[in-house]
Amino acid sequence: MNSDRERVTKEITSGLNHLSMRQLETVASMVKSLNIPVQFIPGSSADIVDEAFAEEMSNLLSLHHSNHEAPLNKKPFEYAMKRCLITQGHNEADLNPAPGESAYDVFGNGERWSLKTEAAKGLSATQIKIEKFSEARWVREATTADLCAAEVRQRLPRHMDGYDRILILRAETRPDRFVYTLEEVPKKVLLDCFTSATPEMFTKKNRGGKPGISFGSDFPHPTNGDKVFRMLLDSSVEKVRLWYQTKYCINHGSWVVLKPDSDDLPR
Structure with a gap:
């Protein structure tokens, strides 16, 4: 282990000799950020995030914020x-080489992962907002509640055939930290829920005294009966949006x- 550390340290220091002053300042910012401990808080489930995963994510988040004041978004999350x-040892892990042909974002550990992100200064403690669950050009033609229910029952399960699990990385911006x-x-x-959709569930809500333009629905939990998520078939941008109750999510941990300091960020 000591020999590996010496080798890597020598490789880094020898490489610094050829960097410009601006490049050295960037490296210094990264080193300083990596020296600030990231706190990992284990979640209710540990089947995804083990010690190696938690440490690697901590390092990648530190590196991101050594050069960025905004939270990690979807594309960097896929790489992370x-x-x-x-x-973790899954050397076959890779990004989806043809995202237009299949709905997953990353493959690894024998599973296809669909990844989402949510970021805000004040995230809801009770629900997760998924701005784009899926593209949905068909919502413009779903002009009745009957058509909405039929399309949801058919199209969304088919869309979900393209991946095995859905992960959301939520980033809350606080005055002195990101969580x-x-x-x-x-x-x-x-x-x-999707396969049990019925026409009675879909309505258009008034907004500010004006009639709504898109159908929405509250879906009950398959066993508990209370609301598990709200869906909006957003015809203005042709996508399906969800507001999912956090109590029905599986928490895999927090960083x-x-x-x-803003003065430490490269300019």
Whole structure:
């Protein structure tokens, strides 16, 4: 282990000799960020995030915030997920090479992962907002509640055939830190709900005294009966949006990343 550390340290220091002053400042910012401990808080489930995953995600979040003042978004999350899976020993992990042909984002550990992100200064403690659950050009033609129910029953389970699990990385921005939480939306619950959609569930809500333009629906939990999520078939942007209750998610842990001083960020 000491020999490996010496080798890597020598490789880093020898490489610094050829960097410009601006490049050295960037490296210094990264080193300083990596020296600030990231707190990991284990979740209710540990089947995804083990010690190796948690440490790798901590490092990647530190590196991200050494150069960025905004939270990690979807594309970097995909890369981070791949890196975390490889760190766990799943060397076959990779990004989807043809995302237009299949709905998953990352493959690894024998599973296809659909990844989402949510970021805000004040995230809801009770529900997760998934702005784009899926593209849905068909919502413009779903002009009645009957058509909405039929399309949801047919199209959304087919869409979900393209992946095995759904993960959402939530990033809450606080004055002095970022709090990232990894939540999983159980696929089976969604499938049970989608396949049981009925016309009576779909209505258009008035907004500010004006009639709504898109159909929405509250879906009851398949076994408990209370609301598990709200769906909006957003015809203005042709996508399906969900507001999923956090109490029905699987929590895989949280990372608390302290903000670097703004003076330390490269300009």
